[in-house]
Amino acid sequence: MIEKYGLQTNAFLTQLYEVRGKWVKSYFMGVFCAKMTSMQRSESANHLLKGYVPPGCPMHLFIRQYEKMQFDDNSEESYQEKRTKLVVTCGGIVLKQNIPVEVHASQVYTRTMFEKFGEALYVCGSYDLVEVKPQLEYIARHIKFQSREKWCKNEFVISVSETIDEFRCECGTFEHYGMVCSHALKVMIHLKLHELPPKHVLKRWTRDARDILLPEYLRYQKDHGPLKYSSRRLSISL
Template identity: 25%
Template sequence: MLGRPPQVIITDQCRTLQTAVADVFPRASHCLCLPRIMEKVPEKLGELYEYESIRMALHNAVYYSLRPEEFEATWEDMIHHYGIGDHMWLQMLYEDRRRWVPVYLKETFLAGMLPTRPNEVVDSFFRGYLDRHTSLKEFLDKYDQALQANHQLEVLADMESRNSGFMIKSRCYFELPLAKLYTNIILRKFEQEVEGMYSCFSTRQINAEGQVITYMVREQTEVDGNRRETRDFEVLYNATQMEVLCVCGLFNFKGYLCRHALSVLHQNGIEEIPPQYILSRWRKDINRSYVLNHDHSGIDVNNPVHRYDHLYKCIMQVVEEGRKSEVRYKETVQALDRILSKLNLV
């Protein structure tokens, strides 16, 4: 984190944790893990009369509400219809709704770390390293092991993205420039949104206020895995600022534009994604800021990840020293030029 506090913290639902996070990281957005909450539904609600209908009503309220007022109305209807207003767990969930229901998290950048769709899975960072019986001492050791292992996987993935081409299915003009910028993993995810444009069968302007034009994009969406439903998504578009904002909130949830926003850009003849929607964190030409802690004895010179990490650590020390004065800066630049000249001759 380079000394910076986290912007978002995701935990299980726990009052003690909420108090601790608010105390230690007061500026962070504290979110609750939606999948863990939904996993508890059978345990917490399974004995209720008409459980299956209640489960479906809760599922629809959580995953398919596009606006807070829509969620509120659906939730209230569920509570009154099934007479479960006195259920303590549901009351606690409703009190915490702004921390876990996707419709309230659209202003929070989550970078794909919190699943917001049914059956969506995000691999645990610590899978295979930690369990509920891990002691505090073991946690500190295994945390470091997990961190290094995941960073190595990320570096290897970046190298693969740089050195191997990505086969684009659709040949859509939105994808062609991004194939040179995005990592392969993000391209695969973004490709799903490009393909999803074909399920958006109607994009029409419904309002214009100053420079902002409001569009309604109609899409055939899959609901519950076996039936399709027509839904309307409101998209705001500012041609002057090249800004596009969809009510589905996918950009903040995942870090790339949704099919509805792409449909509006397409309608306006825009053939490339505006640069502010191409995040550095997904680019394969950006060097990552983390550094693994390899000392000289632990470096495998045959391992390109080890070589990269050790050189990066060394050069960052040079940068820190070189920035301290004008004289040091000039000496550093001259020394680096000499090194580059030698390397180019090898």
């Protein structure tokens, strides 16, 4: 844009281009941050807090509403856990293709993350594979690459380890998000894998993610559930 419109003398744009590695997402796609941008967590927290705390509220009201927000958050987390357990006990999972790797994903991921996996599984149907090196390197090419916009990236190179237990795609989705991308998933299906490789299943997205918590906390949560909210639970002296 600077070259096209002759903006080399514009200090703001030239400086912005020089520090592009700090704000352009493509430069830090290999950095894990659960698919969140640098300000997204702060902005979502502020938006959530504004829904509970009115502007200009006194301190005692702020503490009370903040406590209620924590209670609602714990309740939502408990609801999602029960939702996942119902899938296990009642068989509520709906498989899109009923292939072995999808069945395995339904057994290890939480319900929410399995739905994300299902989205990647759906998208991978839009790609064809070009075999560069058998079982080592592939190119995933979009089936409509000729009619898509020029700025769309239509080809992705996927490298496979010799032991077929690690897949690296140039899109960087797994490194950035922790979930296997549709391109690598296309290769896994092509190689007829029955399970997702352990290296591509982050514990934080699985049903066993809470194994790292203290036993005392797990026992309390099992017996009592989320902490009950009470506006009088906290006394404040100002």
